[in-house]
Structure formats: structure tokens, C-alpha cells
Amino acid sequence: MNLLLLASKNLWHRKMRTCLTIFGVGTSIAVFVSLVGLAGIFTDAFRQMYKSRQTDLVVREKGNFDFLSSGIDEKYADKIMQIPEVLSVSKILIDFSLSGSKDYFLVLGWDQDASLFSKLRIQGRRPESDDEALVGATISKKFNKKIGDKIEVKGSKLTIVGIFESKSMFEEGSVIIPLEKLQMIKKVPGKITLFNIVVKKGGFYGGKPVNDEDQIERTRSLIAKMLPDTEVRSVEDIVSADNTMTSFLNFAWAISIVAFIAAVLGIINTMVTSVLEQTSKIGILLAIGWRKLKILCLVLYESILLGMLGGVFGLILGYGIMNILVRSPQLQNIGRVNYNFIFMAKVIMVSLLVGFLSGIYPAIRAISIKPIEALRYE
Amino acid sequence: MNKESLIETVNLSRYYKDGKVLALDNVCLKIAKGEFLAIKGSSGSGKSTLLHLIGGLDIPTAGEIYFEGQIVSEVYKKRGFRLNNLGFVFQAFYLWPVLNVLENVLLPLMESSLSRQKKLQKAKDIINLVEMNDKISSSVSNLSIGQRQRVAIARALVMDPKLVLADEPTGNLDSKNTENVLSLFKTLNKQRDVTIVMVTHEEKALIFCDRWIQLSDGKLQ
Structure with a gap:
């Protein structure tokens, strides 16, 4: 028998409390995993x-x-x-359009001869007039639209002339219409979002x-x-410095920190109760000559195990939540x-660290127990 | 100090509550090696206090205790000394309910540097000695009160200590189990030459012991 086994058995003995603590820690970890994971998915989608589009x-x-x-x-x-170093420039105007009361989709305004079209796999053709649209495969599936159907973009009914697939799932969830048409709809003639x-x-x-990097920098x-009056950035720059992404990530971290504090308090509460309940048992260990370091390790092992199990549960739950979210209609x-x-x-x-930090106070309490008082405890 | 003495107390006193309560008053006592000594007295007479002081669980207010001629407040601090020289048996057993019989007996051995195999062998031997080998894998929660006390005794003896301190070990037992446990103590005392100091208030326990002393209001009678 070793300390780890003893710690595991102690946790197993208090099944309900252990499960509730693991659930609490796991939920905190899941919040972190799903929020930070979603931020990563968004960033990857952008990248x-x-x-x-090269x-x-x-x-x-x-x-x-x-x-x-x-x-x-x-x-x-x-x-x-x-x-002379520029190979191509594509004008892009970006907007969102509501469909019904809650569904929305991305609308991209592209020049009809934009080189960007060459990066798509188009079934049908690209839009050639102001009343035509090219829809992404995700949008086609989501709204059950086929070539020849009408799609409403910000109040204008356009005919779908093609359905496209893209390497970018973000792009695949969009509708591409002629640039001029979107400028007209958005009431921004001559303006675009980015080049x-x-x-x-x-x-x-x-x-x-x-080398290519120097060429791009030049x-x-x-x-x-x-x-x-413009801002010129590399893709990595724009992805990492995107304000929406940064704000979302900051929000994710803020929520996660609160969740982590709750997890730490949860484990401390469980472990302090456990130490109190085991006062006399700890007293006998001290009486028979166990070193205080060993008692300290026993309590820390228990809290680290709680943290680790919470972490594993949190990962499973967090990835489960992420899978549900990315499949939700809202995230397209x-x-x-x-x-x-x-x-x-x-x-x-991080879970192990949460467990370790949470175990310090209860462990110090455990080794502060005087055997004589501990043996009088029951 | 008599060389044959394992424990000697010199003018041992213990006050509680800032000196307002005198639990032990100037006790001088010698306990010989291999002796089975009973300390009897009424409730509050100071018998458990004396046992706790001998076991180093409590600190005397005045006086000194010697273990084989060495001052206990110094010698008990040596790493492994308590583990190898002292065993404890309590009325409430203090077994770990999450562990089985073997695991409970292995607890003191977790601090030992013996090999895993030797630890197991020692634990099994002592479990056999207290006649609990048929319950070796049973959870202590499923044992009878008498069986639990046997496991506690095995745990106290597994490190082959020179001294076993038993605080009312039969306090929770019926008469049959009391007799069994006392017989077991007597056997272990004779077979293993282990010194046993037992606190008891039961008169019938005294016949199993080599000698008994009585405490009254903290004083040795």
C-alpha cells in the first residue's frame, strides 16, 4: 500500500462528496475549456x-x-x-444579414472579376448581375436553398446562381454578392471593408x-x-490583434478565473471537512510515528487527485459543450x-495545480493537529 | 536509573487549564522491561494522562520521563524512534474504515524502509498471531468490535515495539471479547517479551497483569 492508494481510498469512501467536488471542479474547467476553445476555433476560422485566399x-x-x-x-x-511587389488586390465588403428573426449569415461583397473566386469550388457560376448571389454550402444546407432559389439579403431578394465550397468554414457560411450591390444595400458607395x-x-x-517574409514586410x-490613413497588417497580426477576438478571449479568461476560484474554494471546503472528519485517524498516524511530511503529502494527494479528476471531467464536458456549440445554428x-x-x-x-493549491491550507491544518487533542476528538 | 527499567518517571506532574487543574501529581514510577503493568483508577484519576505522557503524546508540566535511561522529550524526536519502539491501542481503535485488515496493519510499515515483500510478510505474520488471517482482506467496517480491537493490537505490534501503551483497550468490549483481548495481550507479552502498560478500570483485567498500580486524584497510591 502507498500514499496514493490511501488517498484514492479516502476519496472513494466519500463517494458523494467526491463526485460533487469533481463535478464542481469539472464545471469550472469545462467553462475554461469551452470558452478558450471557442476563441481558438474562431481564430482558426479567421486564419x-x-x-x-492566400x-x-x-x-x-x-x-x-x-x-x-x-x-x-x-x-x-x-x-x-x-x-510592383503586389500580385493581386481584392476588394471585400463585409456585412451580416438576418434571416427570419434569429438566424443571421455573413454577406461578402466581391468584385465580379475578383481573383478570390478562383479559390472556391463553385457548383453553378459566380454572380454576374446585381440580383444574383453565390451561397456557401453551409448556408445552402441550413436554409435548404438550391440554385435558382431566391435568398433575401438585407431586404433584397437575390437569385442563387451557384453554391460554393471553401477551405474556410467561416467563408462557407456566407453569401457572396456583387460588391456594388452590397455597397448599395449598405449605403456605402465606393467604400469597402478591406483589401x-x-x-x-x-x-x-x-x-x-x-525571402518571402521580407518581401511581404517590404x-x-x-x-x-x-x-x-490605412492599417496594413499581415494575416497573423490581424488574427492575433483582432479586437473582437481579443475581447472574447479576455472575457473567456475573466470568466475562467472566477470559475477557477470557485473550484479552489470547492476543493478547500471538501478537504477541510475531510481533515476534520479524519482528525482522530490522523492523530493515530502521528502517534505511531508518521512524519508530518507524510500526513501533508496524504492530504495534498487527495486534493491533487480531486483536481485531476475534475480536470479530466472538465475536459470531457468542455469538449462536449464545444461540439454542441459549433454545431448550433447560431454558429453556423x-x-x-x-x-x-x-x-x-x-x-x-492547471487542474493539478488547482488541486495542489487547494490542498495547502487543509494539509497545514492536518499537520497542526496535536495527537493528544486528535485522539480526544471522537 | 535501574538498567532493567524500560520506563522511569521522576516527579511527574501535569497541570491543565493554566495550572488550575492538577491531573498528575509528582508520580514516580518504574516499569521493567517485559512487564505487563495495569494502571487503574477511577475516571479522572489521571491514568490516561500518565499513559499519554509516557507515550509522548502530551508534555509534562514538571518532572521527567526516561525510556531506557534516555529523556523521552529528546529521544522521541529522533526519526523513527516512536515508530520502532512504541505501539498504541485505544478504546476507540482508530482504524481507517476505508482500509481492510491488512492495509490497516500495514499503516505503521509505510514509514519503514523495509522492502514491500518484507512489509507484507511482517503484517501477515502479526495478523496470523492475532488470529485474524481469515479476515485479512475484509474491510474493518465489517468486523465485530472484538475483531477490530485485534486489528488495532496487530497494528500496534507490527513494528515489534518494545512498549505497547493500551488506553482502556477493553472499554468497548463485552465480557467474552474482553477476556479474549486480555489473553491476547498476556500471550504477546510472554511470547514477544513486549512491555505492556494498560490503563483499565476493570478489576478482572488485573489478573492478566504482572503488576498493577492505582492512581487517585493524580497521585500514585
Whole structure:
């Protein structure tokens, strides 16, 4: 027999209390896993969207908190194209449209000849006139729309001329309409949300080959200098600095910290009660010559086990919640749950730490017990 | 100090509640090696206090206790000393209900540096000695009161201590189990030459002991 077995048996002996504590810790961990996991799914979806378009740089309005309200002059495209390092510039206007009372979808306004269309697998064709729309496969399935059907975008009824699949699940949950049509609907003529820029690769500068990252950075500086009222960012920059994502992540962490505090208090409560109940048993261990360090370890093992079991339960529950959420109509199949083993290992480590920290106070109480008082306890 | 003495107390006193209550008054006592000694007295006479002081569970207000000539307040602090020299049996047994008979007896051995195999062997031998081998895997919660006390005795003896301190070990037992436990103590005392100091208020327990002393209001009679 060893301490771990003794700690496990102690927990098993108090099944109901152990289960309730594991449930409490697990719920806290699940809140963390699902919120931070969802933030990761959103971030990955964004990153994947830019990757699928082979985007190197994104140009948007400077100092705008919400990218949806970013508005820059579409004529800047001609200026950007004058930079020799730029391979293509695509104008994108972004908006959301309600369908019915609660469902919404993303609306993208693209130029009819945008190179972005080449990255999609289209069944049918791309929109050629203002009353036509191309819908993503997710939207087609969700609203049961086929080619030839009508779809209402912000009050305008458009005919579906094609259904597309994209490597980006975020994009697949959108409706693409001609840029001018969306500008008209949004009442922002000549304005777009952002430019999607692809930089030429394998270039030379001063007669020497330039690596792709340097080429992208050089192009970024040139555009930033040319258009000082815009913000030019790489994809990684834009994904990590996205205000909506950052706010969501901060919110997730804030909620998680509160949940973790609740978990710690839950374990402390359980362990203090357990130490009190076992006062006389701890007293006999001290009487027969057990070292205080061993008693300390016994209590800590129990609380660490509680933390670990709570962590495992929290992971299962958290991933379960995430799976349900990403399949919900509100999130429109935004992305797939990524079973990141490093993240899982980190969660288990955090759970062990929660267990350890929670066990310190009860463990100190246990070793402060005087055998003589402990043996009089019952 | 007599070399044959295992324990000697010199002018031992213990006050409680800031000196207002005198539990033990100037007790001088010698306990020989291999002796089976009973301490009797009425409730509150100080017999348990004396036992706790000898076992190092409590600290005397005045006086000194010696274990084989060494001052206990120093020698008990040595790592492993209590574990290897003292065994305790209490009226309330203090067994771990989550563990079975073998695991309860193994508890003191968890601090020992013996190999796993040797620990198991020692525990099984002592369980056999207290005639509990047929219940070795039973949870102590499922044992009778008498059987529980046998497990507690096995736990006290598993480290082969020189001294076993028993505080009213038959206090919770019926007459048949009382007799069985006292016989067991007597047998172990003779077979293993272990010194036993037992607090009791039962007159019939005295016939099993080599000697008995009486305490009254903290004083040795």
C-alpha cells in the first residue's frame, strides 16, 4: 500500500462528496475549456479564411475598433496595384444579414472579376448581375436553398446562381454578392471593408533574392507609406490583434478565473471537512510515528487527485459543450473542434495545480493537529 | 536509573487549564522491561494522562520521563524512534474504515524502509498471531468490535515495539471479547517479551497483569 492508494481510498469512501467536488471542479474547467476553445476555433476560422485566399496582407481603415465598420476608399486598389511587389488586390465588403428573426449569415461583397473566386469550388457560376448571389454550402444546407432559389439579403431578394465550397468554414457560411450591390444595400458607395493583398513571391531586391517574409514586410511598409490613413497588417497580426477576438478571449479568461476560484474554494471546503472528519485517524498516524511530511503529502494527494479528476471531467464536458456549440445554428458550423493534446495536457496541469493549491491550507491544518487533542476528538 | 527499567518517571506532574487543574501529581514510577503493568483508577484519576505522557503524546508540566535511561522529550524526536519502539491501542481503535485488515496493519510499515515483500510478510505474520488471517482482506467496517480491537493490537505490534501503551483497550468490549483481548495481550507479552502498560478500570483485567498500580486524584497510591 502507498500514499496514493490511501488517498484514492479516502476519496472513494466519500463517494458523494467526491463526485460533487469533481463535478464542481469539472464545471469550472469545462467553462475554461469551452470558452478558450471557442476563441481558438474562431481564430482558426479567421486564419483559415485568409489562408484559403492566400492572403499576405490586409489593408483596412486605421484606428477602427470593429473591422465591420471599417470603410476605405475602393479606389486605393489602383494605387496599391502600382507597387510592383503586389500580385493581386481584392476588394471585400463585409456585412451580416438576418434571416427570419434569429438566424443571421455573413454577406461578402466581391468584385465580379475578383481573383478570390478562383479559390472556391463553385457548383453553378459566380454572380454576374446585381440580383444574383453565390451561397456557401453551409448556408445552402441550413436554409435548404438550391440554385435558382431566391435568398433575401438585407431586404433584397437575390437569385442563387451557384453554391460554393471553401477551405474556410467561416467563408462557407456566407453569401457572396456583387460588391456594388452590397455597397448599395449598405449605403456605402465606393467604400469597402478591406483589401485582400497577395504579394509576389521569389522576388529580387538590389540584385539579390529576397525571402518571402521580407518581401511581404517590404510591401507592407510601401503600402503603409503610400496610404497613411490605412492599417496594413499581415494575416497573423490581424488574427492575433483582432479586437473582437481579443475581447472574447479576455472575457473567456475573466470568466475562467472566477470559475477557477470557485473550484479552489470547492476543493478547500471538501478537504477541510475531510481533515476534520479524519482528525482522530490522523492523530493515530502521528502517534505511531508518521512524519508530518507524510500526513501533508496524504492530504495534498487527495486534493491533487480531486483536481485531476475534475480536470479530466472538465475536459470531457468542455469538449462536449464545444461540439454542441459549433454545431448550433447560431454558429453556423464555424469550424471544427480541434483536439489539441498540448492544450489538454496544459488543462490537466492547471487542474493539478488547482488541486495542489487547494490542498495547502487543509494539509497545514492536518499537520497542526496535536495527537493528544486528535485522539480526544471522537 | 535501574538498567532493567524500560520506563522511569521522576516527579511527574501535569497541570491543565493554566495550572488550575492538577491531573498528575509528582508520580514516580518504574516499569521493567517485559512487564505487563495495569494502571487503574477511577475516571479522572489521571491514568490516561500518565499513559499519554509516557507515550509522548502530551508534555509534562514538571518532572521527567526516561525510556531506557534516555529523556523521552529528546529521544522521541529522533526519526523513527516512536515508530520502532512504541505501539498504541485505544478504546476507540482508530482504524481507517476505508482500509481492510491488512492495509490497516500495514499503516505503521509505510514509514519503514523495509522492502514491500518484507512489509507484507511482517503484517501477515502479526495478523496470523492475532488470529485474524481469515479476515485479512475484509474491510474493518465489517468486523465485530472484538475483531477490530485485534486489528488495532496487530497494528500496534507490527513494528515489534518494545512498549505497547493500551488506553482502556477493553472499554468497548463485552465480557467474552474482553477476556479474549486480555489473553491476547498476556500471550504477546510472554511470547514477544513486549512491555505492556494498560490503563483499565476493570478489576478482572488485573489478573492478566504482572503488576498493577492505582492512581487517585493524580497521585500514585
